[in-house]
Ligand SMILES: [Zn+2]
């Protein structure tokens with residue numbers, strides 16, 4: 001950790017410890033009683049195998065850019081993922097997204113922070129990939145924000161979720177081909193020039209598959225004048241774990 005932990009992180013952490021006392025949690029990975037994210041599940045988190053493409057972070061057979069990034073480089077400068085999208089992290093992310101497992105965000109942020117810190121990125125603005133207004137109303141919270149906010153506090157980064165908005169409702173990317181994914185999220189975002197112009201931005205998302213959503217978000221940030229856009233995700237969906245890539 002490069003910076004002293006923000007007192008607000010401790011406040012958030014104590015808050016969730018209080019909630020845990022009132023409502024004893026279950027491990028989001030394996031269901032064990034009494035913890036949000038148990039030690040066993042933490043140890044089962046798999047790092048993305050090396051070597052990977054320096055741009056999109058996809059594992060490649062030989063060092064260097066992947067074929068897709070050679071043909072059409074993304075709008076972001078780099079995408080890195082903390083872990084492979086596989087059990088038990090997959091269950092944990094599902095729980096974060098669909099079961100209002102709010103305190104889990106803090107547990108995941110705590111475990112992921114040394115990885116993000118180790119990237120040695122500079123961030124003037126740190127923000128989660130936003131949901132559309134209608135999706136936010138429906139779910140009541142942005143699951144990525146639940147991890148991004150404590151992560152920003154741990155890293156000492158300026159958290160500005162309002163810098164990027166999703167202006168168009170997009171259907172779920174699940175089950176779409178890479179081409180369909182790109183079309184689905186094209187022009188779906190708008191960034192606020194006053195907050196990102198001349199700044200280095202780091203985006204965070206839960207799962208990256210082809211990187212199409214992050215690419216579209218990065219395009220909007222670039223149009224608004226961001227000088228660098230990097231992205232980090234909790235997980236990366238990989239073909240050897242059942243996901244199709246480009
Ligand atoms: Zn567990």
Ligand SMILES: [Zn+2]
Pocket residue numbers: 053054055056057058065066067068069070
């Ligand atoms: Zn690539």
